[in-house]
Amino acid sequence: MFFDRTSSIVVIALFACAVAGYFIPDWIMNQLMFGFARALAVLGLLVLWRTGLISFGHAFYFGLGAYTVALLDINLGVSDVFLRLVGAVLVSGVIGWIVGFVLRNYRDIFFAMLSLALSMVLYGIIVKTEALGSTDGFSISAPTFFGFAPDGKYPLFVFICVVCAICAVAVQMYLNSTLGWMTTAIRDNEVRVEYLGLSVANAVHVKYVLSAVLAGAAGCLMAMALGQVDPDSMVNWTASGELVFITILSGPGSVIAPFIGSVVFELLRTYAFEWAPHAWQLIVGGTLLTIILFLPGGVWSVIEKVVGKKS
């Protein structure tokens, strides 16, 4: 029961993608790779959203993850994917844990604004520091796997699929657990939860660290997928806005949603940019407005309806 239907679907679907990646053209694989990497950060935002919290600065952790990879590579020559991932997760997790002591007491607009401030502090530091690559960022060497340095991006794609599957299943288990369930309860009535004998602050803290770790992992995977890091697309407030946008696009309904939403976003952006280079933001922004106004459940609610009708 604990490993439920949703988890099975995630695992099977990502396995299928990993296999298919071998046969599909590179550009499609790249789109999927960027989409999946970013989806992990969105998954983190989804976890927060279940308690009604929206972070306008989640690029903070996304950036921390990405820059951890870059700094490990440049300063220590670490190219192993596992070491890089562990490093990114540790950094974002520990910083998330520390920051969480403050943010766990914040809600609504204050939570959003303090998150924004933190991410802009990081942005301000990176942009003005030569040792951190300033506005240009860094290129990152190709990842290796236990000393093997395979050609092409396919191995990295498989790795990303595996990490995504593990994270999605873990989040699904968390949401099904007592602690995860309480997140909905906290959104509904904090006073009641507290008087039933549960620490709201602790429950939110756990959730915050989880979302930080997911965003950190996402940043790590994205950095490797792109082969570079830069502050404007990874740490600036617009990057945070993008993540929130995908969360809205995906909908909070399921852990599968972020993966679909991110890939849709990746395609939307690529094609909008190709067809209308001066109007892609218009298309993206228009989509966001349309979803907020007419589709509060996101893309997932459409899928749910279609699948629901069949069965």
Next chain:
Amino acid sequence: METFITNLLNGLQYSSYLVIVSVGLTIIFGVMKILNVAHGSFYAWGAYTSAFFIGKFSDMGWPDAFGFVIIFASAIAVGLVLGFIIERGLLRFMYGRDEVVIILATFGLFLVLEDVILLVFGVDPYFAYQPMAYLESVEVGGITRDVYGLSLILVSTLVAAGCWYGLNRTKWGNILKAVIFDREMSVSMGINVPMVYTVTFIGGTALGALGGAYIAPTVSVAPGLGGEVIVLSFAVVVIGGMGSIPGALIGSILIGLLRAISVHEFPQIELFVIFAVMAVVLVFRPEGLFAPAKVRKI
């Protein structure tokens, strides 16, 4: 001494432009509870509109001084047109939704407006130096400053004073305060709240646009103008207290001076210091330095 005066004047000038933009943002938040990301676009629209028309009229041989008329006319025009369309056509359907969701909607709007600017005005930068050239320069404490920059301080003082007077000494101000304090109660007292919202939003938009319109002659008006100003004015408004006009004023001066000093003395911490202050204020005084009194719910 000269460094001090330079820093002070730079800071005050920078504060002035933040004041104009942030007062608009904070009024909209105070009355409508909308933290409007698209405010950055209003700023950019103001800048483009005034730069465009200053250039056009100058080409037609009108005197440089006419630029000042254009600046204020642009701000009012942007406020009336964009403000009205957006409030009536979009935001009206969002009231009652989560505050944070409305922020997202205005983020969507921001993206849309950024590109509409490009579609209307093109990607090439505009230079509207005429009003600045017209006012020439003056010597202050041994430093040559252009008068235009100093006039910004005057304009922002007038804007702040005007807002304060309007809010505290007029009938309109009382109505606004009533709506800010308790929306439901205002409705039952017969105040036309939807109308108040529309007028407030138009006014706030015009202020955002005025900031851009007035700054246009001093910069090259190019894409991406709105993105930077919006996070800065978020910082200002949060530091001062969301919805507070004196707060926006103090916040602007604080940020303006901090930035001027850091740009001059420690350029590497310019951005960092602003948001660090914002974070510190949020941690120790989340309601901001000058938050309006809140009604207790329990």
Next chain:
Amino acid sequence: MTDSSPILKVEGLEKTFGAVVAASNINIDVQPGEIIGIIGANGAGKTTFVNMVTGYLTPSAGSIQFEGREMIGLPPRKVTQAGISRSFQVSQVFSTMTVEENILTALAIASNTGLGALRQMMRPELVSKCNDVLERYQIAQHRDHTAGTLSQGVRKLLDIAMAVISKPRILLLDEPTSGISVEEKFDLMDIVMTPLREDNVTVLFIEHDMEIVERYVSRVIAFYQGEIICDESPTEALADPKVQEYVIGTSHPHAKKGA
């Protein structure tokens, strides 16, 4: 009545908000199993007292000892864990969840210890316990209704049912029958009080309706302007001239207004 040691000992309790004195010099000894009615006009300090005992407000002075342990300074959740639970004047339920989910949430928290929080939420043993609770409080027919849509009476029952799930030794009920029609009041009190008496739970409840007070309590504590003006058996208390003047005179027997 005073031979065993008190389960709750309140001494010199005081609360001021700026210049306003909300409670002063409150001394109460509560024996295990007692059922106490707290009466007083609106604003007399009854809810302030409950809020202080349950950790929602920190008293300005005094002490609250529960089973010999000082409670002041503990946050609400620790007070609950220690064994004091409460209901609310305005029912605090999870209004977007169904009645069943509300109870399940309370059960999950009560059975929750450390890493146990990572266990699956919807476990069979929780669901069967939930059925028991729904039966006991006679709200089983509302199982699948969203709590936000319930009638006042059912919502009160749900609120109290959730408060009792943590197996408290003291239960504080803040106006359990406010907003309930006269006919339903006694039914509701019967449903609530029967299991509490069976489990020998000490109950303190705030009540405006003197008929309810007379029928259910063994002792009455009357508040007036933040102080206790009377602490006696129901018959004596209701006959007390001070209570007559300051409590019954100001609060109509069927007053439904919340403070």
